[in-house]
Amino acid sequence: MRYMLTYDFMETMRNTNQWLGASANSLASYPVFSMMPNPALNWMAAWGEVTERTYQRMVVKPDWGIRTFTCEDGKDHLVDIASVVERPFGDLVHFKVNGREEQPRKVLLVAPMSGHYATLLRSTVKSLIVNCEVYVTDWHNARDIPVSAGKFDVEDYTQYLVDFMREMGPDTHVIAVCQPAPLTLAATAYLAEQDPDAQPLSLTLIGGPVDPDATPTEVTDFGRRVTMGQLEETMIQRVGFKYKGVGRMVYPGLLQLTSFMSMNAERHSKAFSDQIQRVMRGEASDHDAHNRFYDEYLAVMDMPAEFYLSTVERVFKNREIAKNEFVVNGHKVDMGKITNVAVKTVEGANDDISAPGQCIAALDLCTGLPDSKKASHVEPGAGHYGIFAGRSWRDNIRPLVIDFMNANAKRTPTRKAAPKAANKNTAA
Known part of the structure; x- marks a missing residue:
């Protein structure tokens, strides 16, 4: 194909x-x-x-639709969506509320590159913009990226996150939603070793496949059943002549949509x-x-073939993140090097895409992090979408995440800690 x-x-x-x-x-x-x-x-x-x-x-990128925001002064303030960092495969954008004092919490919301645009997190952004300075990773449609821009795989994705965190500075709270959770954890560990001063204050991982085998689902079973050769032969195509990325190998958005709908x-x-x-x-x-x-x-977007195939092979099949064997640019990333970044996991009890157990595995990987800086929460009755954009997010999860940020608003001195078991209890 x-x-x-x-x-x-x-x-x-x-x-x-x-x-x-x-x-x-x-x-x-x-x-x-x-x-x-x-x-x-x-x-x-x-x-x-x-x-x-x-x-x-199917071929239209949705608008964010966030134009004004009513602040505590009772006035509607215009919201500017400005690119802070521009890269070929994705930008770091800031939702700036004009005329409002800068908020104490600076949040980097890492959007998934899994077929939909970052606008899928629109309601998440709206809920956080109330009392946070919100930045989002806005990934580009691969069909619009010229072949001359080169490849983009899981290592490149991780490096993008590292650069975005460096740009935002150490007073940042990071929230990764779904697919990027394991790569965001890896990016944080990479910074812990290579540039400790650029580490974020906290990291919240929401419904991500850190260890896909912890609780198998239909998604992880599919990754096990098919070979990489089968995936490359049946899922990968070259962008046609209509778009700027003509000739680029991609996992087409229309093909992804067919899979979404058939489920x-x-x-x-x-x-x-x-x-x-x-x-x-x-x-x-x-x-x-x-x-x-x-x-x-x-509204679906094409995914770079290298990113899709390397995600399936390295995150799902080989479980490089779960085994703490992930390599970025020739450097083996050690999750145990995270020692003073507070980490919280959020899972939905009814999540059939990234089931409970897959995300909380991140806490066991952070062997150098004391239990006092670990937290986890399983939302009863919540599915995959609900834990970051539905009623469960608005009513229960968001307040817990905000409290977690507030509790870790200051950096604690780095100290060596003996490996400890993950805290499996629900915590703020």
Whole structure:
């Protein structure tokens, strides 16, 4: 499948379905048909409207939609989203609230590079911007990155995080969501050895596969079943002629979306069928619950082939992070070198992607960190999305994370500590 023709064929099919939807909507909405009302035409127009929007959103990067913020003074302050560091594969962006005093907590929110844009964390950013200076890793769509920019694998990703942490300084609190949790832990350990003065104050890991084998899920089982050769042959394609990254090897976003949808095909099918009925009855709107969710869910980005393949091989199959054998730029990273960065793990009891046990494994790896600087929390009844963007995050997890930051707002002197078992109890 590693041909431009395959990539362009997928884009052609997407474009064709978008065109069919627009054509059906336009034809069925032709004014002359109003003289003889027909339910079939109403359905056709509704189907066309939903179909056009669905396929159009697949290639559109969502907007952050965070334009103003109401501060304690009762005034709406404009929010500027400015790039602090610009790199070929991703930027470090700052959500600056104009006219507001700088907040005491400076937070680096590490977004996943797992098929969706960083805007998937929009609600997380909104909740943190209330009383934090928020910075986010805004990863770029690989299809828009010229081949001349070179490769990007797990080591490059880790090095990007190291550079972002250095840029923000040692008074930073880092929150890694889902996929980047193990690499963020590695980046922190790398700094602990190479540049201790640049280490963050605290590190919060949310629902990440630090040790995928701790509690196997369908995702980790898939990584075990297939070989690297099978993955490369069936999942990797070259970007077609339409985009700047023409010729770059990627795991296409449209292919990823197919996998996402197939996991809950019946539920998605019902959601779109119900939406067509709502459009027919005039009950749908541009920003109703269906469109708000699927405008984000359907917006997918291509992933660099090297990053996808190295993630599967090194994080999931070989478990280099879990075994404390990860290497960055020829340097073996030792998680035990983390001695004065407070580490907290957050997991969802009902998480079927990164199940409880996978993330808390990070605490056992931090053998040089005293128990007083370790904490963990398992949120009852919460799934994967809920622990960083749903009600569980807003009502329960966010207050715990803020308290954890406050408790570790100052650096404690470095001291050698004997290896201790991880603190498995829920802590602030």
